[in-house]
Amino acid sequence: MSIKLGTNDLAKYPFLNEASLYIKDTHFDLLEFDRSEMSFIINRSFEKIESFIKNNETRHYYKIDKFEIEILTFLASLLILKSASIDIITKKFALFESMRFEKYLIDDLKNSFKDETKRLILLKIFKEVFKIDVYAETKTIELYKIRVPEYIRRSILFHEQEWKLINRTVKDGYVYLDVSEIVRLFRNELSLLIIDKIKNMKSITFPKQVLIKSQKLKNYWDSVNKKTDVDIVNKKSVTPPCIDHLYRVLDTGENLPHSARLLLATFLLFSGKSIEEITEMFKKLPDFNERITRYQLEHLSGKTGSSKKYFVPSCEKIKMENLCHETNVCKGIINPVQLLGKRMKI
Amino acid sequence: MFFHNNDKSDLNDIADIPREKESALKDDFKDSKSHQNNQNWLKKNYKKYYFNFYANITLPEKIHLHEFGFRHFEGEKMHRHLSFKNSGELHAFVLKFAPSDIYCSSSLYSRPTEPMDKKEWGGSELIFDIDGKDLHLECALTHNYTKCHDCKSIHPGVLAKCTNCNSSRIYIIDVPCKNCIVSLKKEVTKLVNFLIDDFGIERSDIFIYFSGNNGFHLHVLDSDYYPLLSNERSEMASYLLGKGFKMETLGIKKTQGDKFVPLSKSKQLLEAGWRDRILKKLKINFYSSKNSDSDFSKQIEKLENAMKCDFQQMVLKTVDDLSVKIDPMVTMDIHRIFRLPGSLNSKSGLAKILCNDLKSFDPFNEACFFDKSKVDIVCFSPVSLLFKGKRYGIHEGNNHVPRYVAVYLISKGLANIDLKDIQDG
Numbered sequence: 001m002s003i004k005l006g007t008n009d010l011a012k013y014p015f016l017n018e019a020s021l022y023i024k025d026t027h028f029d030l031l032e033f034d035r036s037e038m039s040f041i042i043n044r045s046f047e048k049i050e051s052f053i054k055n056n057e058t059r060h061y062y063k064i065d066k067f068e069i070e071i072l073t074f075l076a077s078l079l080i081l082k083s084a085s086i087d088i089i090t091k092k093f094a095l096f097e098s099m100r101f102e103k104y105l106i107d108d109l110k111n112s113f114k115d116e117t118k119r120l121i122l123l124k125i126f127k128e129v130f131k132i133d134v135y136a137e138t139k140t141i142e143l144y145k146i147r148v149p150e151y152i153r154r155s156i157l158f159h160e161q162e163w164k165l166i167n168r169t170v171k172d173g174y175v176y177l178d179v180s181e182i183v184r185l186f187r188n189e190l191s192l193l194i195i196d197k198i199k200n201m202k203s204i205t206f207p208k209q210v211l212i213k214s215q216k217l218k219n220y221w222d223s224v225n226k227k228t229d230v231d232i233v234n235k236k237s238v239t240p241p242c243i244d245h246l247y248r249v250l251d252t253g254e255n256l257p258h259s260a261r262l263l264l265a266t267f268l269l270f271s272g273k274s275i276e277e278i279t280e281m282f283k284k285l286p287d288f289n290e291r292i293t294r295y296q297l298e299h300l301s302g303k304t305g306s307s308k309k310y311f312v313p314s315c316e317k318i319k320m321e322n323l324c325h326e327t328n329v330c331k332g333i334i335n336p337v338q339l340l341g342k343r344m345k346i
Numbered sequence: 347m348f349f350h351n352n353d354k355s356d357l358n359d360i361a362d363i364p365r366e367k368e369s370a371l372k373d374d375f376k377d378s379k380s381h382q383n384n385q386n387w388l389k390k391n392y393k394k395y396y397f398n399f400y401a402n403i404t405l406p407e408k409i410h411l412h413e414f415g416f417r418h419f420e421g422e423k424m425h426r427h428l429s430f431k432n433s434g435e436l437h438a439f440v441l442k443f444a445p446s447d448i449y450c451s452s453s454l455y456s457r458p459t460e461p462m463d464k465k466e467w468g469g470s471e472l473i474f475d476i477d478g479k480d481l482h483l484e485c486a487l488t489h490n491y492t493k494c495h496d497c498k499s500i501h502p503g504v505l506a507k508c509t510n511c512n513s514s515r516i517y518i519i520d521v522p523c524k525n526c527i528v529s530l531k532k533e534v535t536k537l538v539n540f541l542i543d544d545f546g547i548e549r550s551d552i553f554i555y556f557s558g559n560n561g562f563h564l565h566v567l568d569s570d571y572y573p574l575l576s577n578e579r580s581e582m583a584s585y586l587l588g589k590g591f592k593m594e595t596l597g598i599k600k601t602q603g604d605k606f607v608p609l610s611k612s613k614q615l616l617e618a619g620w621r622d623r624i625l626k627k628l629k630i631n632f633y634s635s636k637n638s639d640s641d642f643s644k645q646i647e648k649l650e651n652a653m654k655c656d657f658q659q660m661v662l663k664t665v666d667d668l669s670v671k672i673d674p675m676v677t678m679d680i681h682r683i684f685r686l687p688g689s690l691n692s693k694s695g696l697a698k699i700l701c702n703d704l705k706s707f708d709p710f711n712e713a714c715f716f717d718k719s720k721v722d723i724v725c726f727s728p729v730s731l732l733f734k735g736k737r738y739g740i741h742e743g744n745n746h747v748p749r750y751v752a753v754y755l756i757s758k759g760l761a762n763i764d765l766k767d768i769q770d771g
Contacts, residue, residue: 147546147570148544148545148546148570148582149570149571149573149574149578152574152578152581152582153574153578155581156577156578156581161590161592162592162594164581164584164585164589164590165581165582165584165585166584166585166588166589166590166591166595166620167590167591167592167594167595168595168619169618169619169621170544170545170585170618170619170620171543171544171618171619172543172544172546173544173545173546173547173570174546176618320580322577322580
């Protein structure tokens with residue numbers, strides 16, 4: 001059975017292939033963004049990016065406009081970000097945009113248990129975007145289910161206990177999830193999909209209006225992105241490979257799971273970095289929140305809470321958390337801090 | 347050469363397979379004459395086994411895509427990153443060299459002979475290892491042996507120190523008893539139930555093997571699980587081990603007044619998986635009464651009084667009881683090479699063999715392929731063994747025993763072959 005998406009669906013999910021087809025079918029030329037009547041779209045796109053980046057804010061953008069406007073706004077946003085080519089901003093935008101789509105998906109999925117057509121549309125979206133079969137279990141309880149390997153592949157990226165397989169309902173090879181959970185599970189992939197869409201844009205002649213906005217974005221970024229690089233450890237010491245890896249991930253603006261943040265923070269505190277210096281580094285995280293970061297660093301350093309100072313996790317624990325990137329320098333150590341005293345071979 | 351290896355230096359690679367205590371024990375004697383005699387004698391017997399029982403060997407379907415590894419009686423080193431085009435090549439190799447151990451990867455590789463980072467991994471069977479040592483059985487404390495690394499003396503039972511020289515450099519020699527095997531089988535049954543009921547794996551895709559020593563290996567050939575990476579397999583292992591269980595998973599929460607009450611209906615999930623197992627084991631019925639929260643709390647209090655235990659502890663203890671004692675490192679290691687089904691285990695001389703009927707399976711009968719012709723051995727300690735339905739009371743010193751008993755005790759490091767048997771073969 002062919003399932004046709006409605007215009008409202010396209011407005012909510014402009015990343016779908018059918019939205020791209022709409023652009024194609026209307027023979028829309030990107031340079032048309034320079035037309036005066038399009039300035040509304042360009043401004044709307046820029047404001048949305050700005051709000052995501054500056055305020056970590058999505059709620060002003062939940063209201064859906066006409067589908068043509070939403071599709072073009074999405075496209076203009078991608079163009080501005082492509083032109084600006086600032087990885088951290090692209091990733092932050094992708095994360096917040098995916099959180100916005102997540103909200104629509106949750107609402108739609110909740111209403112879909114009584115509306116088979118709606119349900120089929122949503123399952124089609126999962127199939128198209130995430131290449132996965134999601135099944136609805138509506139006989140006894142309103143839940144969705146996916147195959148165990150498909151669940152594990154995604155859930156291991158979350159480090160909260162509730163996502164562990166043991167804390168899920170697992171039956172006959174399926175993991176059962178409620179609406180919010182199934183959507184949350186795919187947030188990272190949705191975010192990656194948006195990043196890919198930006199990265200894969202090739203041979204583009206950017207409209208002038210897009211270039212103006214992207215330059216504005218670059219200026220903003222230069223003004224806030226002071227030199228924040230902090231030497232992790234004394235250059236004469238060996239940087240533990242697990243820490244080095246986290247540092248590189250952080251530098252590219254990718255998200256770090258809780259356990260990785262804990263490892264990096266405790267290591268940096270141990271190596272003598274101040275809470276200010278570490279907070280500055282963590283600013284690169286797409287979901288950075290200064291208040292929460294400071295609170296957690298103070299807690300880890302024993303300045304607040306039970307005044308217990310948290311030590312750097314052991315290599316064994318790091319392995320269990322899948323954060324180990326062992327190399328030859330790790331031979332014989334049981335904690336990465338042991339490498340702090342080890343001199344680099346030149 | 348029968349094997350294909352692009353890099354000859356890899357022949358001498360020592361694999362990262364954890365070495366067994368018995369092997370370390372053999373190191374003590376590896377230069378001694380008696381050790382050489384034992385190894386030569388065992389090799390002759392292994393050769394005979396591979397000549398007569400090669401049909402026991404079960405090979406993977408696409409043999410050329412698997413990595414093989416071997417240990418030889420002449421040395422302790424592991425030779426790996428080898429491959430064979432077909433069964434015939436492997437057969438010829440095994441007959442020629444009569445290795446002490448034969449290993450095969452559970453993973454498929456485009457280039458099995460290349461170093462690990464260039465092999466091009468193409469998925470792997472799911473493997474579970476249930477080892478007697480992980481069950482921490484009380485009986486093992488009495489029927490296992492302690493061998494001293496320093497004075498070489500052997501003592502019955504598991505000791506913290508050598509009673510002869512007071513050294514703490516000791517090794518444990520496993521000599522599993524009937525109870526050990528029964529307990530291992532219980533774990534296997536639990537695992538099979540988890541795999542079928544929770545992971546949806548068909549029974550016909552689960553192959554249960556006796557490991558050839560003191561455990562069982564389960565190989566799962568379900569293509570859905572082949573692509574899972576190491577950390578993803580680790581998550582499956584944690585599930586089976588019951589690690590990280592949260593009380594909320596039961597569908598209950600603790601109130602501020604320290605009472606346990608059910609979560610709202612919408613938060614309670616299906617009766618399945620761990621939740622179902624725990625509730626059934628503790629005989630808690632969520633839906634029996636026209637339950638109010640206080641009725642439920644009373645039910646829990648009653649249980650706490652009866653068991654004289656805090657409910658949370660009771661649940662965690664139940665999780666531990668219901669968990670499967672697998673070795674998680676084995677399950678998550680996608681680059682490990684495993685003992686080849688049908689091959690002999692040098693730690694015992696028994697074969698890794700498929701268990702068609704787990705309930706009736708007796709490793710000391712069905713995994714034992716040496717004949718009953720009598721040979722002379724010198725045993726270091728009294729041992730009691732049940733082989734092929736017959737109890738053997740071995741005393742310290744000279745013994746005249748069936749070949750299968752001799753192979754077992756020599757492999758365990760509990761006896762030496764008598765010199766005159768070396769000429770006899």
